[in-house]
Amino acid sequence: MELLTTNNVWMMVCTFLVFFMHLGFSFLEIGLTQQKNTVNILFKNFFVITAGIIIYYLVGFNLMYPGDFFIGQAVGFAGPFIDPGEGYDQLTYADGGYTYWTDFLFQAMFAATAATIISGAVAERIKIFSFILIASLYVAIVYPIVGSWQWGGGWASEFGFYDFAGSTLVHSVGGWGALIIIFFLGARKGKFDKDGNPSAIPGSNLPLSAAGVLILWLGWFGFNGGSVLSADPALTSLVLVTTCLAAAAGGIACALTAKLVYGTLDITMFMNGVLGGLVGITAGADLMSPAEAIYIGIIAGPIVLGGVYLLDKAKLDDPVGAIPVHLFCGIWGTLACGIFGASAALEQVGIQAAVIGIAGIFCCIGAGLIVLLVKAVAGLRVSEAEEAEGLDIAEHGTSAYADFSVK
Numbered sequence: 001m002e003l004l005t006t007n008n009v010w011m012m013v014c015t016f017l018v019f020f021m022h023l024g025f026s027f028l029e030i031g032l033t034q035q036k037n038t039v040n041i042l043f044k045n046f047f048v049i050t051a052g053i054i055i056y057y058l059v060g061f062n063l064m065y066p067g068d069f070f071i072g073q074a075v076g077f078a079g080p081f082i083d084p085g086e087g088y089d090q091l092t093y094a095d096g097g098y099t100y101w102t103d104f105l106f107q108a109m110f111a112a113t114a115a116t117i118i119s120g121a122v123a124e125r126i127k128i129f130s131f132i133l134i135a136s137l138y139v140a141i142v143y144p145i146v147g148s149w150q151w152g153g154g155w156a157s158e159f160g161f162y163d164f165a166g167s168t169l170v171h172s173v174g175g176w177g178a179l180i181i182i183f184f185l186g187a188r189k190g191k192f193d194k195d196g197n198p199s200a201i202p203g204s205n206l207p208l209s210a211a212g213v214l215i216l217w218l219g220w221f222g223f224n225g226g227s228v229l230s231a232d233p234a235l236t237s238l239v240l241v242t243t244c245l246a247a248a249a250g251g252i253a254c255a256l257t258a259k260l261v262y263g264t265l266d267i268t269m270f271m272n273g274v275l276g277g278l279v280g281i282t283a284g285a286d287l288m289s290p291a292e293a294i295y296i297g298i299i300a301g302p303i304v305l306g307g308v309y310l311l312d313k314a315k316l317d318d319p320v321g322a323i324p325v326h327l328f329c330g331i332w333g334t335l336a337c338g339i340f341g342a343s344a345a346l347e348q349v350g351i352q353a354a355v356i357g358i359a360g361i362f363c364c365i366g367a368g369l370i371v372l373l374v375k376a377v378a379g380l381r382v383s384e385a386e387e388a389e390g391l392d393i394a395e396h397g398t399s400a401y402a403d404f405s406v407k
Helices: 002-031 035-064 100-121 128-150 155-159 167-185 206-228 233-262 267-282 290-313 322-336 346-378 384-389 391-396
Strands: none
Touching (some): 002 035, 002 206, 035 128, 100 167, 100 206, 128 167, 128 391, 206 233, 233 267, 267 290, 384 391
């Protein structure tokens, strides 16, 4: 009983840290976008965490952990609502690592994170009601089904796939959804000129974005540390060290690469490089040595920069860099489990790549169908006049800074 209490308290602390990450996502998105859309961003992020928890309670948890699958090892459903069942024994659940209730709440925080990734990529031009529908359906259906393939005992776990805390199962799932949605949504007005060349749309508050990144870094100790699923001192300590080293290496590598390529020390690249390193280490934080964690971060940093370049070339507008950070670095981190660490092997690289590909196809199809449905029902974009005015006034009828404005 004492061990259960210790493990469960650690899991609850990690749950609180992951919950706190949503403030970090809000700050990051607000700071990297225009002041006139601040209330809209706050509303989206409040919706993501509140609705995400309820949706995960209603259907998500039992889709992700179905017990029995009825479509191969790909889809199962244990019924609506969470219920530990009549035979529930907290001393034997999860081998005594934590209670059923803590398990639900910890996993619900992850589900909400996948939708938050989408929020950043679609910022400043999506209708709020359309975002609500898209995020709800994606969290209710796509995210838990992909998660069930590995964490719910589905086909990917039997295939030998490895994703410790969700480089693919959380971050890339959110990233694939974001990529498809912005393809249909289109770019913000003024992002690309008539020749297709990108133009910078400066963020309104870089200090706030910096605070957001540091909050996310702090929260990641819960994201990865909690994924140990116990308070095991040796493994938990290693995971926290590898997480921190990858973040540091990713930030420095991205900043230096930006200096080499563009001649400037770009703070936004420094910040997103930190996040890229965090996403990159998430799949194998428990497998890597400290040195290998640094290697993963060093490679993740330039991937962020390259991802931004590729999106600009494709005329895809991602105001906060969510897709380079979460999708591209998520893919890299998942592949890295077969290149570095305790599972390094050519066969493992192939397994990781296969699951990445299948998950990507499923997410793209799922996101595409959801977007087409929502587009038919409610449309996707606000009008040009509403976009120019700002979504705070157009969608919410208020301003974040009622007595202050920047002309």
